[in-house]
Amino acid sequence: MSVFVHHRTESPQAAADWSARQALMTNLRAVIGRAYPRVRGMVREPSWVFFEMLLPFLATSGFVFVYRALDAPQEYVGFVVLGGAMTAFWLNVVWMMASQLWWEKSQGNLELYFAAPMHFMAVLFGMAVGGLFMSSTRAIVVLAVSTTLYGVTFAVDQWLLLLAVFVLTLAALYGLGMVLASLFLLWGREAWHLTQLLQEPVYFVSGLNFPVGRLGFIGALAIAFIPLAVGLDAMRQLAFADAAYPVGTPAPEVEIVILVAMTGVFLALARWALAVIERRARVAGSLSIRWQ
């Protein structure tokens, strides 16, 4: 058989008629396919790993020294280290999820993704999985090095709950990333400005370098709407169970419920936004016309 003949069906109609299993498998494979360049790229360009680890470590260290200079309780160092590790995921969400479709469009990938038979959500999941791999590496290193150097002691009573919070935080965070990716597609060329706009305020209201409870009402709002804020707060409560943690934030069990709700809402919203935006883009011609 010629190399140019592969999987021929008897008619185009038969070829277009996929079983549910075939469609599901294609979507799962597409997730792996889209995650692949991120994983491969990380291995191939080790310098990325260096900059992604050293610089966040330095940023975290700065806050550690500030707290030490102020004679703050030792658990504050732990809060900062945990926040520094989680920074990796937020940066990944805003830069490599939210604004990614804009880059894909300018490269000409977007129209090829849309023209392929998988659901576009599979591409977003793939971006998330690949991003998680990259960010997890950074987070683990920052956490491990900082913990060792600054003598952070964790006091975890409920390991399973902590793991559940961590996983749910990432699910909600990347769900938000998918929503932003869809919305940024609508904004087109301004996407990266929006990314910059989001980065620092979310750092602040999420309490990456201090307990979010200190922010009062703003902190409460952040816990209600920003996965990083609620997830980090729950993780701090669970990882430093013996700390005199500032009051004003819900218990981890409550925050888990918030995270579950956020994950569901963000994923549903992303799917809806993607469908609406694809339709609008097909009307406007902005899926493939790079100058629009």
Added chain:
Amino acid sequence: MSSAPAQLAIEAHSVRRVYRAKPADVVALDGVDLDVAPGEFFGLLGPNGAGKTTLIKILTTLLLPSSGSARVFGFDVERDVTRIRRIMNMVAGGEQSGYGILTAREQLWMFSQFYGLGTREGWTRVDELIEAVGLAEQRLQRVSTLSTGQRQKMNMARGLLNDPWILFLDEPTLGLDVGAARAIRALILEWKAAVPDRTVLLTTHYMAEADELCDRIAIVDRGRVLAIGSPAELKRRVQRESIFRIELDRLDGGSAALARLPGVVSAAAASGEGGEERQTMVMNLVLEEDAALGGVVGALGAMGSTILALRKSEPTLEDVFVELVGRGFEEREQDDRTAVPA
């Protein structure tokens, strides 16, 4: 009992597409009607801005028509989006898709996953196609380091990964050197020949490419289909007279002497064929019909001229375009570049 008629590969009816723009909307397609049979190699030939790419975007479900309808193998481009995407693929000229950090082989594998090929099956298929498109030496080279021609070969391999029933090629040889363009054309023909009921829709503004590849061609300009037919049919539209190119050692009285001969419609000195270097005269001779040639040859002998070369000129697709539009491709594109919107 009569069997059901075969489903057309492409049906477009009154397709109109308007882009919102300032200061005025742009009409990219203005009521296009098109039928392409399964197995056809169909070309859309026209200058830049004619609406070819817009039509391809509509047929590949990336763009919606402003009005009218279009179907691919019976599937509506508006409603049956996923089904169309399962049976087609597309390759555009100058495509820079993918990720420079991946090797050619990895990039193709990534795309194979989007079409549902199994993990191992994907690698095998990619290796086969890389071999077939002549990219074996560059298979482990990063995409960012591939030359334009190599990159386009990789793009072609990507377009064949899912063995599409219909392949959309949008200026696939754009910007390629002669050798690379020839390789791409040969590849397309080989792929098409392997399963004759495959359909290809090619857009190009290279006349020779359309002439070489296509069973039928639609000449488009300003969003309208001006003519449809096989290359031979289209050329016959402009071939009402016989045209010959004749090279003589001398010609007393010049082209006027030739133009006076019976059966000669016109005679004019040809340019660009080395007549001066060889100190000969090259003339374009338009006759009422082929039969008039004998009288011309006899008359030239009587005038003391020796015929050094004689060749019948075939009309080109550019002649067809000029006949239909009144100007050539380049003049048409130049007009568009210099036009100031009202």
